Amino acid sequence: MIPVKVLKISYHPESRSYAVILKEISGEICLPVIVGSYEAQSIALAIEVVETPRPLTHDLICDVITGIDGLLKTVRVSHLTDGVFYAQMELESDIIGNRIIDARPSDAIAVALRMKAPILVAPRVLKDAGVKEDMLKDTKKPRKKPEYSLEALKEKLKEAVEEEEYEFAAKLRDKISSLEP
Numbered sequence: 001m002i003p004v005k006v007l008k009i010s011y012h013p014e015s016r017s018y019a020v021i022l023k024e025i026s027g028e029i030c031l032p033v034i035v036g037s038y039e040a041q042s043i044a045l046a047i048e049v050v051e052t053p054r055p056l057t058h059d060l061i062c063d064v065i066t067g068i069d070g071l072l073k074t075v076r077v078s079h080l081t082d083g084v085f086y087a088q089m090e091l092e093s094d095i096i097g098n099r100i101i102d103a104r105p106s107d108a109i110a111v112a113l114r115m116k117a118p119i120l121v122a123p124r125v126l127k128d129a130g131v132k133e134d135m136l137k138d139t140k141k142p143r144k145k146p147e148y149s150l151e152a153l154k155e156k157l158k159e160a161v162e163e164e165e166y167e168f169a170a171k172l173r174d175k176i177s178s179l180e181p
Contacts, residue, residue, distance in 0.1 A: 001122060002122075002126055003026070003120055004023055004077075004120065006022060007021040007023040009047075017034050017037065018039075019033065019034055020040065020043055020105075022077070022121060028132055029131070029132065030133050032129075032131070032136070033109075036106065039106035040106075042056055043106070043109055058111050059114065061107075062111055065093075068093045068095045070092065071093065073091065074119075075088070075109065076120045077105050077122065079122060079124070079125060080124075087104060087108040087109075088100050088101065089103050153179070157172040157173060
């Protein structure tokens, strides 16, 4: 198993959800894991160590583990099947002994961060779904709106009126008015 840390949480517009980016501690491979907005918020609160007035679900899980004098030994992202990540929480307690609990990676990560437990990823999962860190950088350059001279805008206004595109013409007129002294 390969130790990882939470590098960041980023918004994933295509799915309208979030990606938790796990990064190898001793390497350059990252694993983007898509999570829901609630889980992303919970992970962000754990990263920032924000106290909430009442316990959230992940806080409750931590309280149950400590309530049985338990220890969260590790969280493991164990495998990937049909695009779905699977995780396990390894618990140890005198009361329940050693247990491996199936969990969603998002929940396991949220609990691991709160309990300061190591997060591990199976080598096969990193090989199949990992990407180099530089591949995560936003390659889109911000689109710059074209700049038009006052004369060019007046010409476009004239064309818009001739073609009876009055709504567009009105916008051009307003733009011209804002530019003229």
